[in-house]
Amino acid sequence: MQNFVLDAFDRKILTILQNDATLSVSEIAERVGLSQTPCWKRIKRLEQEGVIDRRVAILNPERLGLHVTVIVAVRTSHHSDEWLQTFADGVSQIPEVVEFYRMSGDVDYLLKVVARDIADYDRIYRKLTKVAPLHDVSSSFAMQEIKSTTALPLGS
Structure with missing residues (x-):
């Protein structure tokens, strides 16, 4: 399987999602410096390419x-x-x-x-x-x- 190439925006989006996947697209877009639609398209592409495998809640054991x-x-x-x-x-x-x-x-x-x-x-x-x-x-x-x-x- 080939590695997926990430640019700076992708890395910022993924860093944010790894810390809090409950944020809205508008909040993520604001934090990374994109408008909502391009940010949403990037997130969808990262999901479709399998970079984002799933979103979960992390429980306190x-x-x-x-x-x-x-x-x-x-x-x-x-x-x-x-x-x-x-x-x-x-x-x-x-x-x-x-x-x-x-x-x-x-x-x-x-x-x-x-x-x-x-x-x-x-x-x-x-x-x-x-x-x-x-x-x-x-x-x-x-x-x-x-x-x-x-x-x-x-x-x-």
């Missing part, structure tokens, strides 16, 4: 009682496409898994899990280990969140 963040490292001795499909489908059905990556190196998969507490994580862990045969599952509990963002670096 603490306010929702999700006090534990766990990084789970998974190792497996199974590497077939069929096994991966089974594992990916099963993990995707666990809503507490909020990020899921296939890795290079010593760890095969990394998952980010949110849970209410340790007992809740144990419930999630037991569900995870039933999805497919696993060689090793190692859980690391986050002590403090230092940085968390959904904003991507846009360069200059």
Whole structure:
């Protein structure tokens, strides 16, 4: 897939939307120095080209009682496409898994899990280990969140 070329206006629009996607087109246009119609056309083009994937509300996990963040490292001795499909489908059905990556190196998969507490994580862990045969599952509990963002670096 080819990279999409952004100009200065596109980068400004995307920076604003990454921080607050609820702003009106007129507010965004004013902030970037465009009139409404050209700004709206740029936003629509960025959506059509897939640069803007979706717009979401970012929730506060603490306010929702999700006090534990766990990084789970998974190792497996199974590497077939069929096994991966089974594992990916099963993990995707666990809503507490909020990020899921296939890795290079010593760890095969990394998952980010949110849970209410340790007992809740144990419930999630037991569900995870039933999805497919696993060689090793190692859980690391986050002590403090230092940085968390959904904003991507846009360069200059």
